[in-house]
Amino acid sequence: MSPAKIPRPAAELAADAIAVRDSTIPAAYRLPKNTQLPKNVTTVLESSGILSAAELAIVDLDATRLAEAIAARKYSAVEVTTAYVKAASVAQQVTNCLVELFAAEALERAAELDAEFERTGKVTGPFHGVPVSIKDHLDVKGHDSPSGFLDMIGNVAKEDAHMVEILRNAGAVFYCKTTNPQSLMHLETECYLGVTASPWNTDLTAGGSSGGEGALIGMKGSPIGIGTDIGGSVRSPAAACGIYSFKPSVRRLPYGGANIPVGPAGYEGILGTHGPMARGVDDLEKYMRLVASTEPWKRDPTVVSDPPSLDVKPWREVTPKRLRVGILRDDGVVRPVAPIRRALDAAVAKLKASGDFDVVDYAPFRSADNWEIISALYWPDNGKAVYDHIAGTGERVVPLTEWIISQAGGRQRSTEELWQLVARRDAFRSAFAAHWQAAGIDILLTPVGPSPAPAHNTARYWNYTSFWNLVNYPAVVFPTGAHVDPATDAEDGAYSPRNDAEAYVYDCYDAAQSEAAPLCLQTVGYIGYEEETLWATKKIVEAIQK
């Protein structure tokens, strides 16, 4: 018999996990111990000297251009992977965005891809040689998926998640897993590995729950990655880190192999989806086209099938048309703060100036009801699964974990009450569909949140993103190119908040503290209109970024 194990304190376990993670960063790519870091660490990639000029050029490309360059033999997969291992190493050291870096495995895979390409003259697939980063709670074969909980360390995945397998078969190179918060349910990213910061201002959150992806891609430490979203989790990090992301309607992408350790299996009251996080709308579309081309519904019967004919051509081509764009400036509960209003005003002005769009105001719809319904739907077990994992090691309860669970009302609902909640959800969805159709818009342009990336531990207003989860509309986040400028973006204090939620957001916002935070916006299309949403977004982004 082996002696009974004495449980180790959670703080020691966490320190060990951090040390193990840090040890995965190759020694050659570590920053000197005494490096003085600016708040805006986006400059460190270049200033560190770790990447050559050629490597800096590689990590400047989006996934679409990178794949084209590899297919054109401009770069080998090994060259590309080496550049990204270096960039991810730097990104980790300045934003704390990784759970694991596995450089050796990635370089071996890249070498195989190069050899195969050399031998056959053909690329493996549309992601041949493209490094793809993966949010921790999605399984990558042979790697751990602690998913933000200390007690889940050590369960090595035997299989790739369905989505990961699709990318692997398409030639992707996996090289790292990225942080997500304890409970997976913050619009920030804090777990036993600590806090993940925005590359643009490390006093601010990277957003969440796919904050590791946001920070890594924002640092050019990844061209494209996979996040997940049930309330804003690919969109909040994209906004906080100045990148692009896409949350499709649920059931258009396969979800198998995602660890969802925070609620009961078989519960369907609110569903999440994964979605791509990347450097441009082209990359988002490239990802969606790839998934559709594999006919994922044949393996995963929960995925909405999309066969235009017995000869399947699953991604629908969009017929160009003049777009009618709705503008949602204020959700009726929390008015966005000054820089967000400025970014939206500038965007509207550019859309109008282009002459290519019909731009109309769009009225908000029952935002407070949305939160009452969805925040309760999140926790059918009143947080039991989360607290069970926390109790597994006695790890610290992150304050936002406690806060988000408390939003459900602080008690276990009965079976009947849960059914009533779902019926309320459905009634809300129907009523909102009528509101949307009455407006007659093709696409909505709206903030991603009421403020730029909040300071750590303060992101509590989810409605600008979670609304689109409750009603299940596809939504894209993109950078406008502008950033917070303390000189122009201060609030003058004259505005009287209409409620506590708004008062909290205005109390938290400080233009000086938010310096350099990216200003991003969100587009929203109708349920199931993923193709159209991306197409329309591309047109809008082209006009706004001009």
Place this chain on the structure above:
Amino acid sequence: MSPAKIPRPAAELAADAIAVRDSTIPAAYRLPKNTQLPKNVTTVLESSGILSAAELAIVDLDATRLAEAIAARKYSAVEVTTAYVKAASVAQQVTNCLVELFAAEALERAAELDAEFERTGKVTGPFHGVPVSIKDHLDVKGHDSPSGFLDMIGNVAKEDAHMVEILRNAGAVFYCKTTNPQSLMHLETECYLGVTASPWNTDLTAGGSSGGEGALIGMKGSPIGIGTDIGGSVRSPAAACGIYSFKPSVRRLPYGGANIPVGPAGYEGILGTHGPMARGVDDLEKYMRLVASTEPWKRDPTVVSDPPSLDVKPWREVTPKRLRVGILRDDGVVRPVAPIRRALDAAVAKLKASGDFDVVDYAPFRSADNWEIISALYWPDNGKAVYDHIAGTGERVVPLTEWIISQAGGRQRSTEELWQLVARRDAFRSAFAAHWQAAGIDILLTPVGPSPAPAHNTARYWNYTSFWNLVNYPAVVFPTGAHVDPATDAEDGAYSPRNDAEAYVYDCYDAAQSEAAPLCLQTVGYIGYEEETLWATKKIVEAIQK
């Protein structure tokens, strides 16, 4: 103050309801009191002398041909409606298939349609002037929807069900509502209005739960009607009455305005769908094309959207191909009885003889597990809602109501157990998708049930239909053209049943008792492949009926 009401006995209430229903049959269309009816009442339509030769020709047409004839001014809507009011009156008297006939309203509507067509030269829509029958639990504005429960009489619908509205806008004429069983959950049709019989042999059930539709359409008392299906409810009646029906995947058709008084709102463990019941595959497709053309997902966000482009063409055209047809002869639990085996053998022989199909055997998959899971999913409240309605008046509990509820295990499951059940459902669906895809078939050909229409009060084996509800595959029922012939279809008694369910089916089956029962078969396609399933079925039916 009004005096307190003394509740009347349920038997009196039922007798009143029957008398009210009977009074809706126009006196001129009543059969003489002493009419001697054969068991096969399909001949009575002609022998009754109630319909003229011209009217008999009208009710011989399927909905597609009927709509064409009206649009070509061969028949007026009033002529057509008159013929169908007569035919439905006869059908009611010989099969007990109606809840209400509203001839005057229908004729008024038909006259309006005729006048409009005369005035504009244009038909209102693809169902201009076509009578459409509606299963009772779907709301038709201005009419009652008792839905099989005595205590629900008297709640007049203020709006059409979404699907009913679509048909009304397309020019349909509503003239009757058809019976469904108490609890909506029998593969037979018995409620306070009595038992609905198969037109081919009134000793046998019309099937259920859309048994009123089955009997009415089987009697040529309707060209097309709407049923609903969560375990076989459009397919069992089609098989029992020798007609066509289609159960699509859930969420392709809008379900708003269906009264589902037998379970909790907000429960999603197993979902039903409505579906057309008609005289041919063309009619089923006509119905699906109509619904798609209205973009029903814009009003009902639970409907799977299907926008091929920003210019919506929602019904996908199928690219012709050679079909690989799987044959499922035995589900591994209950082998079909002799006439069903004969019908399937004959069909396979014709498919092979045509040379147009690749025909392969298909292995059954865990049928017993299917029943264990789906029968429990049916009753999350252990039948409470049903028994509450029954208690409302003290009406008699129909034996099959008690039986089907007892299949769930006879106890209320906890919230956690219900989640586990849904997780089991999802695992089953995934495993079955792998089984299906491994077979590489385009379409499956299989019995609709283990026997022809059972004698009243004996239909207890649901797996040949309910399996396709649990896995959510679209399925079509069609008549082979053959009927039970006691001379050739007797079981010799040599077969040893493998289990109690099989023993029960073989005990119940009697070739002489089943005389003239129609022999129908079922095709099944992949989830979401509604277009392809109907297209492939049409090819198969053409080959088999040749």
